[in-house]
Structure formats: structure tokens, C-alpha cells
Amino acid sequence: MTDIINKADNFILELFKKNLPNTFIYHNYNHTQRVVKSTKELIENSELNVKEEQALLLAALFHDTGYTVKFDGHEEESIKIAKDFLSRNQVADDVIEMVEECIGATKFSSTPNTKLEKIIRDADSSHLAKEYFEDTSEFLRQELQLMNIHNYTSEEWLDENIKLFTEKHNYYTPYAVKNWKPGKDQNLSSLLEKQNKTEQKLKKEETKARLKAEFKNNNPERSIQTLFRVTLRNHIKLSDIADTKANILLSVNAIIISLALANLIPQLDSVTNKHLLIPTLILVVFSVASIILSIMSTRPNVTSGEFTKDQVEKREVNLLFFGNFHKMPFEQFKWGITKLIKDKDYVYESMMLDLHLLGIVLQRKYMLLRLTYTVFMIGIIVSVVSFVIAFYLA
Numbered sequence: 187m188t189d190i191i192n193k194a195d196n197f198i199l200e201l202f203k204k205n206l207p208n209t210f211i212y213h214n215y216n217h218t219q220r221v222v223k224s225t226k227e228l229i230e231n232s233e234l235n236v237k238e239e240q241a242l243l244l245a246a247l248f249h250d251t252g253y254t255v256k257f258d259g260h261e262e263e264s265i266k267i268a269k270d271f272l273s274r275n276q277v278a279d280d281v282i283e284m285v286e287e288c289i290g291a292t293k294f295s296s297t298p299n300t301k302l303e304k305i306i307r308d309a310d311s312s313h314l315a316k317e318y319f320e321d322t323s324e325f326l327r328q329e330l331q332l333m334n335i336h337n338y339t340s341e342e343w344l345d346e347n348i349k350l351f352t353e354k355h356n357y358y359t360p361y362a363v364k365n366w367k368p369g370k371d372q373n374l375s376s377l378l379e380k381q382n383k384t385e386q387k388l389k390k391e392e393t394k395a396r397l398k399a400e401f402k403n404n405n406p407e408r409s410i411q412t413l414f415r416v417t418l419r420n421h422i423k424l425s426d427i428a429d430t431k432a433n434i435l436l437s438v439n440a441i442i443i444s445l446a447l448a449n450l451i452p453q454l455d456s457v458t459n460k461h462l463l464i465p466t467l468i469l470v471v472f473s474v475a476s477i478i479l480s481i482m483s484t485r486p487n488v489t490s491g492e493f494t495k496d497q498v499e500k501r502e503v504n505l506l507f508f509g510n511f512h513k514m515p516f517e518q519f520k521w522g523i524t525k526l527i528k529d530k531d532y533v534y535e536s537m538m539l540d541l542h543l544l545g546i547v548l549q550r551k552y553m554l555l556r557l558t559y560t561v562f563m564i565g566i567i568v569s570v571v572s573f574v575i576a577f578y579l580a
Contacts, residue, residue, distance in 0.1 A: 191240070191243050191244065193275065198218065201254055202214060206254050210253055217322075218247060220313060221250075225309040228242075228361055231361040232359065241285050245268070248267060249289045251268065252265075261290055264289050268285050269286065284302060291307050298358055311357075312362070312366060314370045315368075316369060418544070428484075431559075432555055433480070433484070435477075439473040439480070439562065443473050446469060461576040461577070465569055465575075469572075471565075472568065476561050476565065482554050492513050493511060498521075
């Protein structure tokens with residue numbers, strides 16, 4: 187018996203080396219050796235004859251060889267490989283028949299009936315009771331992923347294992363029930379504990395997310411702050427745009443006046459250029475007016491830079507504007523700001539006042555800017571018409 191077992195072992199080792207893909211990180215030669223070891227343990231604690239022992243060990247060796255051919259239905263392929271090998275090595279037909287029955291019993295959907303089928307079935311699932319169960323289970327999960335069969339998440343795989351332990355798997359032999367079941371129950375307890383921790387963590391995260399959402403919905407402070415922030419930022423952008431437009435007009439009119447002073451006015455002394463005097467003056471006057479209006483639109487207002495405690499108490503001063511405190515001693519300014527931040531209503535009122543005053547400044551800027559553009563446009567039109575009339579009359 188030992189010779190055929192050793193020969194079969196060497197054959198299977200070479201078969202796996204040559205034909206088993208590297209993606210089989212669970213169903214490989216190491217798994218086969220674990221099943222053979224568990225089978226021997228069950229044989230030693232069962233009453234079997236020599237042929238039955240031989241059939242069980244051969245079935246344990248060959249039960250996963252079908253994976254070298256295909257994944258689904260590998261048991262049938264394993265039977266074919268075992269039958270071919272054993273026939274070539276003159277193994278008795280009754281032993282081959284027992285091997286075939288034992289390999290068929292390793293199909294998880296089947297129910298073992300004979301003593302041999304129960305032994306091989308328990309040996310194939312002995313890892314469920316071992317201390318290395320967690321490692322072998324992870325190998326199986328990764329194998330299913332590598333084979334593109336199923337990509338379980340950690341939580342899903344945990345649920346699948348618990349379902350396997352509680353609903354799908356049983357030990358059948360008296361020895362396994364007595365000696366392996368306690369280890370299986372201990373591993374199940376570890377799985378349930380891990381599941382409980384995972385559920386508690388998920389509940390904690392869900393509760394945290396829910397409270398955060400409720401706080402966000404029930405707390406108007408964030409919305410109010412966003413309102414002020416966005417509105418003030420938009421007003422500041424509008425002020426920058428107004429200043430940029432005013433600077434453009436200022437630069438254009440300065441260039442026009444420079445060109446007029448450098449090229450047109452010196453030529454007006456000539457009798458032949460007298461007709462250009464009035465159009466040139468019109469151009470210069472409107473350009474000067476545009477420059478004055480541009481300067482007025484960007485000209486800052488000078489404020490006192492001081493406030494009194496009475497003004498702060500009566501909320502008559504905007505402490506958020508530098509023009510109201512730039513001349514104040516730091517201690518008095520600090521007192522005013524401290525008074526401000528202690529009163530939430532005063533804070534919002536100051537922000538409203540700051541926004542209101544900024545709106546007033548913007549209204550003045552854009553009014554002057556519109557007037558500047560109007561004056562510049564009229565000046566250009568009148569100047570061009572004047573030059574045309576002057577050349578026509580000349």
C-alpha cells in the first residue's frame with residue numbers, strides 16, 4: 187500500500203507543478219497534504235480494513251487534481267485522473283471504485299452516506315476547526331478573486347463564512363464531532379465577534395454621519411456665514427472691476443492728451459491749421475473731464491479713524507472697517523473687538539453694516555464710472571465730428 191501511495195503523491199506533485207495555474211493559492215498541493223494528514227488522523231481513530239485505508243488516502247491525494255483541467259465540475263475530472271492512474275498501476279477494481287465514491291463525496295452539495303464518504307468529507311473541511319483557519323480562508327477568498335469567480339469584500343466574506351459554519355457545514359464522523367467541533371465552534375465565535383465589531387463600527391459611522399447631517403440641517407450658522415462670505419467676496423470683486431475700468435479710462439485719456447500736446451497743439455500756430463483749434467480743444471476738454479471723473483471714482487474717502495466707547499455700547503460704529511479704528515490705541519481697539527465678539531447679534535449687525543457701506547461705495551463708484559464712460563464716448567463722437575467739419579470747411 188505504501189508504494190502506490192508514494193507513487194501517487196509524486197505523480198500529483200508533478201501534475202500540480204506542470205498544469206495547475208498559479209492562481210490556485212488555496213486548492214494546491216499544500217491543501218492536498220493537509221487533507222491527507224487529516225485523513226490519516228481519522229483513519230487512526232476509525233475501524234477500517236487495509237483496502238478502505240488505501241482508498242481513503244488515494245482519494246485524499248486525487249480529490250483536487252481536477253482543478254488542473256477546470257474549476258467547475260472538477261470532481262468529475264479528478265475521478266477520471268485517479269481512475270486512469272490507478273488502472274495503469276494495477277490497483278484493484280474495488281479499491282478504484284471506493285476512490286471514485288470518496289472523491290464524488292467531496293462535492294459540497296452532496297450528502298455523504300457511507301463511512302468512507304463521511305471520513306473524506308470531514309478531512310476535506312478539517313481546516314474549519316484548525317488554528318490556521320483564518321489564513322486558509324483568506325487564501326480561498328483571494329483565489330476566487332484571482333480566478334474572476336467572485337470578488338468578496340471583507341464584510342461579505344465574513345458573512346459567507348458565518349453562513350458556512352452555521353447553515354451549510356457539519357462534521358459527520360464521531361471523532362470529528364468530538365475532537366474538531368470544539369475548534370470549529372471557537373473559530374465561529376471569533377467570526378461572530380469580528381462581525382459584531384464590524385457592525386458596531388458601521389453603526390457608529392452611520393450615527394456620526396446622521397448627527398453631522400442633522401447638525402448641518404438644524405444649524406443655520408453655517409448658512410449665514412456662507413451668505414456673508416459669498417456676498418462680501420462678490421462686492422469686493424465688483425469694486426476691483428470698477429477700479430480696473432477706471433484705470434483703463436485714465437490711461438487712455440492720458441495717452442490722448444499726451445499725443446495732442448505733443449503733435450496737434452504745436453501745429454496750431456500755423457495759419458493753415460487754425461481750423462483744427464476748436465476740434466483739438468474739444469478733444470482735450472473731454473479727455474480731461476474723463477480723467478477727473480476716473481480719479482473721482484477711485485479716490486478713497488478719508489475717515490476719522492476713531493470711535494468712542496459710547497458708540498460701541500450703542501452699536502453706532504463698524505469695527506470691521508479699518509477707517510473707524512486706525513487711529514485708536516490697541517487696548518481700546520481690543521476692548522471694542524472683545525465687546526463685539528461676545529455679542530453674536532452685534533457681530534451679524536456689524537457684518538450687515540459693513541456690507542451695506544460697501545454697497546454704498548460701490549454705487550458711487552459705478553455711478554461715476556458710468557458717467558465717465560458717457561463723457562468719454564460723447565467726447566470721442568463730438569471730437570471726430572468737429573474734425574470732419576473743420577476739414578470740410580477748410
